[in-house]
């Protein structure tokens with residue numbers, strides 16, 4: 001059977017119980033209702049990457065993990081933004097913002113610098129995840145590489161003193177790098193350009209009482225989700241954007257950029273080329289105008 005037929009068969013099996021929900025109040029009600037749990041194809045797609053961490057966990061397992069997380073400690077974002085050096089001249093802004101996101105998430109996980117280069121690996125794992133619905137394995141090379149980096153990280157600050165297995169620690173770290181890297185990079189880039197973008201634009205849910213499946217489409221008011229699964233990194237994300245916009249100005253090269261949103265699981269702008277300049281400096285591209 002061809003891969004396409006397999007996919008269509010799976011979709012047809014799910015359809016009778018699947019609803020797409022976009023009405024704001026209904027989305028809100030579903031996100032707040034504990035009967036509606038994380039479920040469905042996303043678990044199949046991202047399970048090997050996220051393990052049994054907070055993003056994939058359901059029911060009492062999810063409640064226990066949120067309790068373990070508690071009020072998250074935040075790194076010194078202002079110092080990280082100050083130390084950040086954008087690529088001089090015209091550059092790929094998404095790549096620069098991914099570098100900044102890596103610095104921030106490294107600091108969140110207690111090891112600044114340890115996540116350099118990890119954004120590309122995570123992005124690759126997430127981009128290939130939909131192919132798992134066709135029965136293809138997730139990119140094993142990338143997953144092994146990611147696991148190696150994760151195992152070298154210290155115990156995350158909020159878990160120090162708790163008695164956890166190596167697998168539980170791995171899944172906490174994986175949940176954070178997956179939840180934080182691509183989303184931060186995409187959001188920072190879009191906000192610098194001045195384009196509205198939802199890095200996570202849909203969420204899967206299953207009603208444990210009725211078996212009903214829903215794809216919940218998010219709007220700006222639910223950018224960070226809602227209810228008992230609301231994003232744990234919202235403060236970090238909002239404060240980082242505030243600091244970056246306060247300290248940098250972006251000069252976009254419109255002819256070199258493609259501002260369409262792309263991505264099946266997470267969303268980002270296709271390509272942003274420009275020059276990122278500290279607020280108190282002139283862009284290099286305007287050097288010729290100097291008297």
Ligand code: HEM
Nearest residue numbers: 054055179180183184187200223224225229231232233237
């Ligand atoms: C602009 C950046 C971000 C956006 C738009 C975003 C969005 C979201 C959304 C929509 C959810 C809900 C998922 C669901 O209900 O199934 C979520 C969950 C989560 N986010 Fe974020 N996020 C961002 C950045 C971050 C950062 C920086 C971190 C870590 C420091 C983080 C950690 C988490 C975690 C751990 C969860 C899972 C919460 C749970 O299932 O209980 N996120 N995020």
